Amino acid sequence: MKKENEELRIGFFQCHCGKNIGGVVNVKEVVEYAKKLPNVVVAEENMFLCSDPGRNQIKEAIKKYKLNRVVTSHCTPTLHQETFRTVLKESGLNPFFHENVNTREHVSWVHYDDPKKATDKAKVLVAGGIYRVLKHKPIETIRVKVKKSVLVLGGGPAGIQAALDLGKAGYKVYLVDKMPHLGGNMARLGKVFPTDDCPICILGKKFHEIRTTKEIEVITYAELKEISGFVGNYKVKLIKKPRYVDENKCIGCLSCVNVCPVRVPKEWDEGLTYRPAIYINYPAQFPRVPVRDEKSCINCGACKRVCPTGAINFEQKPEEIELEVGAIIVATGYEEWKPKELEEYGYGRYKNVITQLELARMLDPEGPTHGKPWRPSDARFDKRTRKLIIDGKPPKRYVFIQCVGSRDERYFSYCSKICCMYSLKHAKMILTDVDPNAEIYMCFMDVRAAGKYYEEYYRDIQKLGLRIIRGKVSEIRENPDKSLTVIVEDTLLGKKIQLNADLVVLASALRPRKDARELADKLRITLSGDGFFKELHPKVGPVDTVTAGIFIAGAASGPKDIPDSVASGSAAAARAMALLGKGEIEITLNKAEVNEELCIGCGICQKMCPYGAIKVYETYKGRKAKVSEIECQGCGACAGACPTGAVMRRNYELDQIFAQIEGIIKAAKELFKDEPIVICFACKQCAYAASEAAGTSRLKYPPNVFVIRIPCSGTIDPAYILKAFKEGADVVYVGGCEPGSCAYVDGNLKAEKRVKFVKNILDKIGLGSERLEIFWIPAPEAKKFAEVAKMMVERARKLGPNPLRVKEMKIPMKITR
Amino acid sequence: MEVNVLDIKEEVKKLNALLCYQCGTCTGTCPVARIDTRFNPRRILNELKIKGIEEVLKMEEIWYCIECFLCMEKCPQNVKITEIFFKLYEEAIRRGIKKPQKYVGLFKAIYSTGISTGAYGGRGEPLSGMILKKRETMGLPKPKISQDAAKKIIESTGLNKLLG
Amino acid sequence: MKYALFLGCVIPAKLLNYEISTRNVFKELGVELEYMNDFICCGFPFESISEETWLRMAAYNLAIASRYNLDIVSMCNGCVNSLIHAKKVLEEDSKKKEEINNFLKENFNIELSNIPNVKHVIHVLYNDIGKEKIREKVKNELKDFRFAVHVGCHIVRPSTYMNFDNPIEPEKLDELVEILGAESVRYTTKYLCCGNYARGINDKVSIELLKRKMEELKNIGVDGLITICPACYLQYEMGQLEIRMKEKISYDIPVIHYTQILGLALGISPKELGFDLNKIKPKKILEKFK
Incomplete structure (x- = not known):
């Protein structure tokens, strides 16, 4: 702990990173420069600072020079900040007495063509780091007990796998599905590639495991209502819809189903067949308990009379279930897109244009024709026998159309990943089980059969006689006999072809579930641009989300086949176990904090917080804000909005950022004398990540752009910006995530408002609003980051120096926010 | 300009x-x-x-x-x-690679009369006296076209040099 | 309801039947038209070969039109497309608008500030007046008439700025035909481009596109082909005459402006709708409405 007038002794360590930094930046010069900065006791260099010798060098220096602050200069904090914080911890210092300067991604990798300027920029950033660390305060960690139980939302292959892995490891699992049974879309597929076994057989085995794993509690026909609490201690409310059949009494004899006189189109079969008002979706379903569809029921009571156990109860009401869980796994899967908007294919208008999922239902051996496809135009419902009658010849010519809606900028930009394979599977099923002489044309652009055994599978089907045409269908016309004329260019021949088809089957895109946004809001997780749930990191955090303790598995985060879904289910289970395994977790309190002396109880912070983690209470000192440190996610939206500076985001406190700005600008004025000074506040989720990517791709941009990393663009405090201008920055900009993709719900929009507000001030005080801007720079957009940097330097040149910098006059900083 | x-x-x-x-x-x-x-x-x-x-x-x-x-x-x-x-x-x-006849026809008409009366096949001629008479008998007003404006605009972009 | 009428080029010279029928129909529906003066070609022909020329011509017309303080109405798909596109470009690109404005001020002493709305006759009928209102005013139901509808490309595409109807299979003109009591026939070449634009470049394509449609219409038998675009109308009417003369093939499909049949339904006489100027006589119509 820091004593009041303890002397601050800083050690500075510059890494060469082999030739990565040392090949461009004159490391010696930087070290010498650092030595002259305030409170620096020792400045050293190392070839690889993150290696054992490197870390030992720091440890020894801490001992030898009695260091109490450490600044390390190397790669981006995303990679090694934790490494060096640990070094401090191991040396008996608070890990937050460390500051990381990025001289690789922000310097040597982007300014490699100008070693002189690169070295200067390194010095400027180091100065910022040294000034900043002087203001650092210790941040403590606390331990919190966690519930060793997990809620799994979605009972498809991913959710089932996650539940089984967790259950077998001894965790309590609540496996919830909004359907009346488990199985997900997988149960509708007839057969599954590449082994072509029936999904029901696979699922049947899994259902048995679930039944025999006592830790797993299955809750079907239920949805998430609300959630509160925090990682390790979530409180969840579910709503269980009334199925009007008592699950405990029902013995699954299906007498009720057989006696029901009603028939309505069956959703499970995409409306191709009919079901009673009390029904099951598939014979092997688990639990095998029928559900009564209240809307189509005519209340005749036949089912009640025939039920041998008296399980049917029309009076059932929705039931609320409360659970306490340590983690949540979201495995809610996907939906097939119904391509009605895609006019040129006539889906919805031409009866014999169907989707591949609909074909899968026709090919299911449990269907009305035992797996023989039919033309929907030949089908009719016979009221007397209450059966589907098909009068017409079975289809002979099929045209499969790939990439319907997928890889299409008008609808879904992404590749739906599994369509090539399921279309091949359906071709195989038709050619082997239904009609070896069927003519199947598959119109594709690329066949993407990447996966174990997949290319082999593709070859097998070509051998069976599938005819493939490389071209996307442009038009479908219906003929009077309800057959279809398909027009496509065979792009390999460069010829237009007309195909006549009995059945056209569209490989329609996989889309996020319609309620994905609503669920994401409840869970406080985010969606990616495609509308699926967003992973924390596409490579190294594929099943994590921005909210600790909430994981994603299966096609809920993007199209996946069954092997991948199962693997991600296991991965999510393992992540949950890693979190909860010890029964308690450590939480570092680098979060918001309130200085009660300054707090006026205005409640703005409470409005800002998307997590309800900061609230105003009546205390004996008056109305004061208080932070629930466990619930706080550390975005800093409250701190940026606090009008008195009472609320602080620890490690991003006003004086800390002010010091960094002072350090940077002071050094830049000296080293970049004739250049404009441009300061960028970059959200670490996106703009900062993009700046890292710019480094990785060696994209050049002017060296006089200095980036200050913040947890979220919503952390931005108008005072940060005004401070930068006051010190002499010529242009300032903020980089945030695109609307809708903020990791902290809408910090970016809050930042936008504040930037607008400050722009206003700049106009009023005569600096001009064009000196300040906000940009959305998503993490992968390295190019955009570099372009924006270039553009802002250009703008700074055009606008000329900041008048405050020219005259070096002092203006009073008494702008009330 | x-x-x-x-x-x-x-x-x-x-x-x-x-x-x-x-x-x-x-x-x-x-x-x-x-x-x-x-x-x-x-x-x-x-x-x-x-x-x-x-x-x-x-x-x-x-x-x-x-x-x-x-x-x-x-x-x-x-x-x-x-x-x-x-x-x-x-x-x-x-670049002078091609001077398509279709556009030359349209251009000539518009350049000289302000409008092109020949959507069909790209021919164009000014509103002839005969047409104007016919309009009059049908009770249709005489269209007022500012001929020179079109000419001025075409010259301002240099299209006349390319197609003329 | 009052509009400024942008006449365009072809209509006042060659399609007086379209002009007079529109005038009389609007009068019957209580719509006032003020002829817009001092206009020039809408610029459409140059959109493909000189973007700047197109935009300046379109902007000139829009600036002239803004004097009237009225929405503009035109009978031509091309003019409407050109002017709506120009309006969009100018409204979205303030720099471009300034440039164009400087040009207009310098050369013609006119200026664009509020760009008026641009509408096609069919926009006025479908959106502003509405099917219900038209339906109420129908005096003669056109029962027993079978018409083939051809909407034309440029009134619906590109949908990015012509967002009026389904861009691939438009249906609103069919609705407007059907409220008159007539049948709008479904046929496979319905959405096929008329081919006018291939004239002078690739005549073979132009004739072939025309023939495909005419052959189908002859086979299924219709009382007329309904158009709303002067280019399509001329392609179908003059094209048929040309084929009759050169190849001795007669299709005899009467080509009729939508406003003409609308006029009949509203009780206006064929003469006042300019039917005497239709070169392929719609016999069935003329017999019924003597």
Whole structure:
């Protein structure tokens, strides 16, 4: 702990990173420069600072020079900040007495063509780091007990796998599905590639495991209502819809189903067949308990009379279930897109244009024709026998159309990943089980059969006689006999072809579930641009989300086949176990904090917080804000909005950022004398990540752009910006995530408002609003980051120096926010 | 006032020409390609990428587009196909590679009379006395056209030098 | 309801039947038209070969039109497309608008500030007046008439700025035909481009596109082909005459402006609708409405 007038002794360590930094930046010069900065006791260099010798060098220096602050200069904090914080911890210092300067991604990798300027920029950033660390305060960690139980939302292959892995490891699992049974879309597929076994057989085995794993509690026909609490201690409310059949009494004899006189189109079969008002979706379903569809029921009571156990109860009401869980796994899967908007294919208008999922239902051996496809135009419902009658010849010519809606900028930009394979599977099923002489044309652009055994599978089907045409269908016309004329260019021949088809089957895109946004809001997780749930990191955090303790598995985060879904289910289970395994977790309190002396109880912070983690209470000192440190996610939206500076985001406190700005600008004025000074506040989720990517791709941009990393663009405090201008920055900009993709719900929009507000001030005080801007720079957009940097330097040149910098006059900083 | 000469390569790029993944939706839907197999927009987009703009500008087929915009409407990659043809036309005419008769006819009419009365086949003549008389007998007013304005505008962009 | 009428080029010279029928129909529906003076070609023909020329011509017309303080109405798909596109470009690109404005001020002493709305006759009928209102005013139901509808490309595409109807299979004109009591026939070449634009470049394509449609219409038998675009109308009417003369093939499909049949339904006489100027006589119509 820091004593009041303890002397601050800083050690500075510059890494060469082999030739990565040392090949461009004159490391010696930087070290010498650092030595002259305030409170620096020792400045050293190392070839690889993150290696054992490197870390030992720091440890020894801490001992030898009695260091109490450490600044390390190397790669981006995303990679090694934790490494060096640990070094401090191991040396008996608070890990937050460390500051990381990025001289690789922000310097040597982007300014490699100008070693002189690169070295200067390194010095400027180091100065910022040294000034900043002087203001650092210790941040403590606390331990919190966690519930060793997990809620799994979605009972498809991913959710089932996650539940089984967790259950077998001894965790309590609540496996919830909004359907009346488990199985997900997988149960509708007839057969599954590449082994072509029936999904029901696979699922049947899994259902048995679930039944025999006592830790797993299955809750079907239920949805998430609300959630509160925090990682390790979530409180969840579910709503269980009334199925009007008592699950405990029902013995699954299906007498009720057989006696029901009603028939309505069956959703499970995409409306191709009919079901009673009390029904099951598939014979092997688990639990095998029928559900009564209240809307189509005519209340005749036949089912009640025939039920041998008296399980049917029309009076059932929705039931609320409360659970306490340590983690949540979201495995809610996907939906097939119904391509009605895609006019040129006539889906919805031409009866014999169907989707591949609909074909899968026709090919299911449990269907009305035992797996023989039919033309929907030949089908009719016979009221007397209450059966589907098909009068017409079975289809002979099929045209499969790939990439319907997928890889299409008008609808879904992404590749739906599994369509090539399921279309091949359906071709195989038709050619082997239904009609070896069927003519199947598959119109594709690329066949993407990447996966174990997949290319082999593709070859097998070509051998069976599938005819493939490389071209996307442009038009479908219906003929009077309800057959279809398909027009496509065979792009390999460069010829237009007309195909006549009995059945056209569209490989329609996989889309996020319609309620994905609503669920994401409840869970406080985010969606990616495609509308699926967003992973924390596409490579190294594929099943994590921005909210600790909430994981994603299966096609809920993007199209996946069954092997991948199962693997991600296991991965999510393992992540949950890693979190909860010890029964308690450590939480570092680098979060918001309130200085009660300054707090006026205005409640703005409470409005800002998307997590309800900061609230105003009546205390004996008056109305004061208080932070629930466990619930706080550390975005800093409250701190940026606090009008008195009472609320602080620890490690991003006003004086800390002010010091960094002072350090940077002071050094830049000296080293970049004739250049404009441009300061960028970059959200670490996106703009900062993009700046890292710019480094990785060696994209050049002017060296006089200095980036200050913040947890979220919503952390931005108008005072940060005004401070930068006051010190002499010529242009300032903020980089945030695109609307809708903020990791902290809408910090970016809050930042936008504040930037607008400050722009206003700049106009009023005569600096001009064009000196300040906000940009959305998503993490992968390295190019955009570099372009924006270039553009802002250009703008700074055009606008000329900041008048405050020219005259070096002092203006009073008494702008009330 | 000077008219900027467009950087044709940039313009074509802006219209997403490089995004084409050769699916053939455009050619499949094109009413011209249905009849005249020499015209294949997909192939032209491919040749833009492979051979480059200079070569494509010399191709006679590029002029066969009838501007119905159907391909552009259906393109899954949002390639602005029809507008790419427009840019190619503009550049081919600017470079003097071709002076298409259809446009010369329209140009002449509009340049001299302010309007072109010949949508059918690209011919144009001023509103003749006969027509004006007929209008009068039908009780239709005499159209007031500001002939010179069109001339001035055409001269301002230099189109008269290219097509005249 | 009052609009400024942008006549365009072809209509006042060659399609007086379209002009007079529109005038009389609007009068019957209580719509006032003020002829817009001092206009020039809308610029459409140059959109493909000189973007700047097109935009300046379109902007000139829009600036002239803004004097009237009225929405503009035109009978031509091309003019409407050109002017709506120009309006969109100018409204979205303030720099371009300034440039164009400087040009207009310098040369013609006119200026664009509020760009008026641009509408096609069919926009006025479908959106502003509405099917219900028209339906109420129908005096003669056109029962027993079978018409083929051809909407034309440029009134619906590109949908990015012509967002009026389904861009691939438009249906609103069919609705407007059907509220008159007539049948709008479904046929496979319905959405096929008329081919006018291939004239002078690739005549073979133009004739072939025309023939495909005419052959189908002859086979299924219709009382007329309904158009709303002067280019399509001329292609179908003059084209048929040309084929009759050169190849001795007669299709005899009467080509009729939508406003003409609308006029009949509203009780206006064929003469006042300019039917005497239709070169392929719609016999069935003329017999019924003597």
